[in-house]
Amino acid sequence: MTAPYLxxxxxxxxxxxxxxxQLSHAVKKNPATGEITEEYETASAEIFHIQYKGPAYKVQCGACGLIEEELAFIKRAESTPNNRN
Structure with a gap:
């Protein structure tokens, strides 16, 4: 998070x-009611339950509202030099 963003x-x-x-909570829901029937710990998820592998956080632009992974903001800043130094 210390790299410049654009x-x-x-x-x-x-x-x-x-x-x-982003905090991931592994759950099992009743397909008819939508009620959560079981919550899993990371190590105890069922064999067919894929664990979340996404980023721990995302970045939102405070001007236009775009939400993306941090890398998109870093790459844009690297490809567009800031001439205000």
Whole structure:
């Protein structure tokens, strides 16, 4: 999170962002009612339950609202030099 960001959508915002922490909860739901019938610990999930492998957090542009993985904001900043140094 220490790398410079530039929004890949609006291409102007370099300073205002929201960091969104993602917490995964493995659950089993009743298909008819939608009620949660079981919650799994990471190590105890059923054999057919794939564990979440996504990013721990995402970034939201504070100007246009785009939500993406951090790498998209970093890559845009690397490819577009900031001439305000």
């Amino acid at each position: 929004c890949p959508n609006c291409k102007t915002n370099r300073s205002r962002f929201n960091i969104i922490e």
